[in-house]
Amino acid sequence: MRLLVVEDNVDLVAMLDRLLQAAGFSIDHAGIVDDALLMLGGREYAAVVLDLGLPDGSGLSVVREMRKRGKTTPVIALTARGAVADRVSGLAAGADDYLVKPFAPEELLARLQALLRRTGTTVDRVIECGNVRFDPSTREVEINGFPTVLTARELELLDVLIRRSGRVVPKPTVEAQLFGLDDDLGSNAVEVYVHRLRRRLANAAASAEIVTVRGVGYMLCARDG
Structure with a gap:
């Protein structure tokens, strides 16, 4: 099952790669909004782990464009801002879950697996x-x-x-x-x-x-x- 990680922090990307690959996922990576949208246009992903603070714009623009294109791919938004208004903005834009940095890697993995089960994205059937x-x-x-x-x-x-x-x-x-x-x-x-x-x-x-x-x-x- 392939995930797209959209994050510009090299150290965090390395940690996410190790965590998610150990859990059996295949990982693609984008560091900016434009690359994320390009990759989402050319391939289907089981889920997207999306930083909201990217060098060329807000990750919210990625979520909005995905939903505009009719993509229902689950999205977990990552952000350093944990105010209620920020969380509401992320969910209103189309994110399915919201995780505030710093976070425990185990919590991200648990939330991701729960989200995949809830949305029926996991494909257990042959x-x-x-x-x-x-x-x-x-x-x-x-x-x-x-x-x-x-x-x-x-x-x-x-x-x-x-x-x-x-x-x-x-x-x-x-x-x-x-x-x-x-x-x-x-x-x-x-x-x-x-x-x-x-x-x-x-x-x-x-x-x-x-x-x-x-x-x-x-x-x-x-x-x-």
Whole structure:
């Protein structure tokens, strides 16, 4: 399960990375408002841990823009200001929870886990498309009833496609899922991993296939019969 941490304090980011990764989360990081919005536009996150005091503006603008775009991703707001009016402003802007700095790491983790349970963001059930089964909590894959080992990026590609099976996933969304914002991509990088996952599916007798919608993106769908 992937989280976005929006925080400009390097030491706090390092602590959050250690805490959340130890709890089984994958972490992306943004240090400013513009980067946070760019990353939120290219990828789906289970939750956002958001500092409200960022170098290029208020974190509240990130929450407002998320809600304006129709994103219901849970947000925990972090701030050094603990006045009631500040907490009310954060919640009114669309944050789901509010934590005042300094805070105990254990409290943040407990609040995050409670928020995910409350909003139903945790996905404990196995996702299926044809005879392909993917467990988001363990990252385990079964194809045609047999466990299948995929590389990290093949898993990321399957994750983004199977969650939206039957729908076209735009190529920029796939790129963001596979590579983030910092990789120097070749012109056919996405196509390489699509080809590799297609081959894995075919070799394992999968009844699901990746369809390329030219000029738009990719779709995972179950074959008839």
